Amino acid sequence: MSAITAAHISKSFGEVRALQDVSLSVEHGELFGLIGPDGAGKSTLFRILTTLLLADEGEASVAGHPVVKEYKKIRRKVGYMPGKFSLYQDLSVQENLTFFATIFGTTIEANYELIQDIYVQIEPFKTRLAGKLSGGMKQKLALCCALIHKPEVLFLDEPTTGVDAVSRKEFWEMLQRLKEKGIAILVSTPYMDEAELCDRIALIQHGKILQTDSPARLRTSYTHPLYAVKAADTYRLLKGLREAIYTRSVLPFGGFLHLSTRDIMDPEQIKNDLDRKGFSNIEIKKIEATVEDVFLELSETDELKTATR
Numbered sequence: 001m002s003a004i005t006a007a008h009i010s011k012s013f014g015e016v017r018a019l020q021d022v023s024l025s026v027e028h029g030e031l032f033g034l035i036g037p038d039g040a041g042k043s044t045l046f047r048i049l050t051t052l053l054l055a056d057e058g059e060a061s062v063a064g065h066p067v068v069k070e071y072k073k074i075r076r077k078v079g080y081m082p083g084k085f086s087l088y089q090d091l092s093v094q095e096n097l098t099f100f101a102t103i104f105g106t107t108i109e110a111n112y113e114l115i116q117d118i119y120v121q122i123e124p125f126k127t128r129l130a131g132k133l134s135g136g137m138k139q140k141l142a143l144c145c146a147l148i149h150k151p152e153v154l155f156l157d158e159p160t161t162g163v164d165a166v167s168r169k170e171f172w173e174m175l176q177r178l179k180e181k182g183i184a185i186l187v188s189t190p191y192m193d194e195a196e197l198c199d200r201i202a203l204i205q206h207g208k209i210l211q212t213d214s215p216a217r218l219r220t221s222y223t224h225p226l227y228a229v230k231a232a233d234t235y236r237l238l239k240g241l242r243e244a245i246y247t248r249s250v251l252p253f254g255g256f257l258h259l260s261t262r263d264i265m266d267p268e269q270i271k272n273d274l275d276r277k278g279f280s281n282i283e284i285k286k287i288e289a290t291v292e293d294v295f296l297e298l299s300e301t302d303e304l305k306t307a308t309r
């Protein structure tokens with residue numbers, strides 16, 4: 001049986017349809033990412049799966065128990081790191097950990113093996129108040145607190161938001177090690193680069209799951225020719241490319257524009273066209289799609305479908 005299953009979950013807050021017919025499953029020992037921007041519905045799904053909120057429609061089970069009927073059993077078997085406010089800021093590192101161990105009827109010593117790798121990094125600061133820790137340290141402490149009762153399933157809601165790049169990398173390495181111990185992990189993130197670190201991902205937007213698959217299969221599902229293009233005046237370039245007859249779509253991507261064309265083209269052909277239109281410092285190369293390209297493509301198609309309904 002899967003560690004998490006959600007089937008046709010919907011939830012509205014007044015007029016806001018936070019989740020619309022969401023289904024997914026996560027296996028034991030799987031690292032599953034819920035990838036989407038702010039307001040996509042990620043926290044709402046986490047709250048339903050961790051038994052803190054009731055869905056309007058649909059069914060879910062976690063660690064073998066249905067979320068409504070057996071919520072008490074689930075609470076003993078899951079670890080939850082909510083996006084914000086999971087630590088007591090005016091308790092020390094050690095006091096926070098002891099507190100979470102005590103409410104689950106266990107001790108730090110009993111489950112030390114599971115948190116050891118992570119805890120050794122914050123142990124030198126064990127008497128420091130949680131409120132005085134750096135973002136990366138807070139995140140490690142919150143993860144230790146979520147793990148202290150040896151959960152079967154771990155829910156991590158945007159654990160790396162507001163954390164520096166080095167700590168983010170370390171955090172994902174820790175998740176890989178936890179997964180190898182058989183724990184099922186559902187992690188949400190708005191960062192598309194983190195999607196690559198998951199076994200499977202679901203792309204979510206406006207409460208709807210756009211697609212679920214492995215990052216590699218999602219990337220290769222993008223079949224249109226794609227180019228990264230740069231020139232001196234990015235805004236004019238965006239406008240110019242949008243008007244070109246060979247363009248399917250063009251979207252800003254860091255310092256480059258990602259241009260998807262109707263047919264395969266020689267990059268020289270595009271460069272010549274831009275030369276003729278008076279652009280300077282043109283750089284162009286053919287590229288493979290990233291998860292973000294796939295996300296933007298799917299979300300645009302979904303918005304068009306919704307608008308024409």
Ligand SMILES: Nc1ncnc2c1ncn2[C@@H]1O[C@H](COP(=O)(O)OP(=O)(O)OP(=O)(O)O)[C@@H](O)[C@H]1O
Nearest residue numbers: 013016017018036037038039040041042043044045
């Ligand atoms: N308790 C609530 N009352 C009213 N609206 C809510 C409530 N909780 C969430 N929403 C709305 O539901 C939608 C989904 O919110 P949710 O918090 O699940 O998104 P998210 O993907 O986790 O993004 P964020 O990172 O911004 O929390 C948003 O439009 C949000 O404003």
